Each structure stands twice: as structure tokens, then as C-alpha cells.
Amino acid sequence: MIHVLLADDHAIVLEGLRALLDGESDITVAAWTTDGTEVVKLVEQHKPDVVVLDLELTSIKGTEVIAALRDRTAPPKVLVLTAYNDGESLRSALDAGADGLALKTESPQQTLTAIRQVHAGQLVFPQAARRWIDGRAGAGAPGELTPREREVWALVANGLTNPQIAERLGLSDNTVKFHVQHLFSKLGVKNRTEAALKYAHGR
């Protein structure tokens, strides 16, 4: 059974999605809220497998909510639900560390499918966004790194392990693992040694 938490400013969307998800035998809606600032608390209470989150929340930035969830020891999968399928939304969702993106301008059936996919561990993004995931475009171009990834890179280059980096930066191991994965793909390197070499060679 997939336990889902729904967070969306729009009560009618929540009502519609709840009705839809309740009809699925493998999905149960554990909680829902129209207040983005409640999400982290609700996740603590209900420990859902998947959080379906509107990226355009009014009370708090959707990306901040994702970052807070990522810092938990056992972060839920996060499926961003947005009306915008432009580069801006994709980039924000990926940078924040979401597991997938579903569109409000497509059939809600797609959202259902995406919930199952992120729960199964897939990254659900359009093919074109792979260049950001694989780091093809960003390969060797550290200009694309986030400030956090730069911090992590410096520590990796100094030979620190993930738990050591986590301790140093006050993050969870999982979050560091996530940053390291992104860092490697953006740098186009396969391992820590290659990342360190690249760092040594003038970044």
C-alpha cells in the first residue's frame, strides 16, 4: 500500500485527487493540507511514502518544503505537481531534489501513474530534462553547481566520507548522498577520485 500525503493550495484540487486516489486499491491518502507550512509536521506524524506537492504554494516556497523533507533521515519520495512544464519548473524541482514532476495541465491519470513510479524509485521527469540529471550539458562546467554542491565537492576532494560530510554540514546522510549523486552527474565523473581530480585541476 502506498501512503500518500497531498499538499496543494487549492482545496478543489485536493478534493478531486483524494476522491481519485481513494478509488485505487494500492494507494491510500494518509493526510492532506492546503497549508504548505504544515507539510513537514504532517510528514512526521503520518510518515507517508510519497508526498504530492504543489510547487506554487503561497505560504512557503515548494522548493523549501522539499529541502526540509530531504533533510529527514528517511525522506519520503516527493512528486511535484505543477501547471508549468517549462525549463524553470523542471530545474527548480530537480535542484530541490524532487523525485518526479506531474502536470496539472495533463490528465490526473498521469499523476496517479507518476505516484506509483516515484514510489518504485524511478525519477519521473521528461526525457529532455535528462541532460540535467545525467549532467551531459553540465559535464565539466562547474558553473552549474548549486552552492551546496560546491561545498560538498570541496569536502569530497578533501577525502571526507558521506557521514563525515553530513556531520560537517549538519545534514542527513541521505541528503549528502543525494548531493553527491547530483554533483557526480553534473561533473560527468564516476567516483570520488575523479571528482577530487577535477577539483584539483582548477575546478
Added chain:
Amino acid sequence: MDQRDADTRAASRRLLATSERELQRIVLDMHDGPVQDIFAALSQLQVLERALAADAAAEQRVRQAMRLLERALGEIRNFIGAFRPPGFERRALGEIIEGLAVQHETLTDQAVEFELPPDLGDCALPTKIAIYRILQEGLANGHRHSGAARQRVTVERRGQAIALTVSDDGRGFDPQRVLASEEDVGVEGGHFGLRGIQDRVSMLGGTFALESAPGRGTSLTVTLPAE
């Protein structure tokens, strides 16, 4: 440049930024209203469709309603995709170009190769807006008319200017004829055409060059003042 030219140019720059703000407002209204309503209605109809599984005629009608709503959503998706301004104030020029290329690939399944120097840096807001809108138009034109499998985008600094080139090896066309036929044509499907590109360039005091011939591909280059 005399004082009057300078005033006109400053006014043009303000106008470009204002029209982006207007677009942003319209897109937000679409987002907050129709998108949420239609998405919610579709969710409810999907529940209803299942409940009506025993009644073929009723189920058929519900499906029909869902198809209509999905079509409406699709049109809104295209509209929002074309008009929503990216984070012009938050994102540097390179990021915005990259985002647009990815968006174009997502919408069209057409590959976009791009070359962005790592030290491209940022530029003034009106130039950034113009580069974005011109690139958007150039990619859309190439997709609709060129028949090429891939398009190429290069952006670079040339002294005090930013140069953008959009090219393809598609079927090409006769620029004089197309420009002449666009003379009196308004906006078509949200696209402002080559004439619109020229207008944007001249408002900012840049240069415009178009090389194309039937069977010879197309290359569009504009340069705009970086500051």
C-alpha cells in the same frame, strides 16, 4: 546617438519589461483559475467514469466530457508554455537559455544542441528578455518549417554585445519573400515571426542577420548590447 534617440530607446526598454510583466499576470490568472478547476473536474469525472462502468451509454458521455476538458487543458498548457516568463530576475542568461532549450525539446521531441561559454555571465534585463523571446521564436520557427531533426544554439559575448545564433540544416527558405509577406501580418498563434524579431532587435539597438536559401538550411544571428 542624440537625446531623442536615447529617450526612445529607454522607452522601448521599459516597454519590453512591462509587456513581460503583463504576460506574467495573465499566465498567473490562467494558473490560479482554469487550470485548477479543470484538473479538479477531471479527477472527479474519472471517479464517476469508474462508478458508471455498468452503464455503457453514461460512461461514454463522461469519457467524452473528459476528452473535451483534456483538450482545453492541453491548449492552456501550450499557452502557458509559450508565454510564462522564466525567472528573468533570478536566473542568469545561460540558465535561461538552457531552460528554454530543454522546454523546447520536451514540447517538440526535437533535439537542441547548445553551446554556452562558462564565462558568459549575465546581461541587462531588456537584453535578456529579448534574447529569450527571439530564441523561443527561432526554435519554434525552425521546428515548424525547417524539417530539420536538430537545431543548434550558440550564445557568446562579442565585446560589449551578446550574440545569439539559432541554426538548422533544414529545408531553408527565401528570407526576402517571407519578410515581405509578414509585413502586414499580426501575431499568429502567439508567434511574432521574423518581423517581430527584427522589431525587438531594433528597439534595443542591435543587429539582425538572416542567412537562408531553399535547401540550404537557416542561420539567424542577432547581437544586442549586453548592458
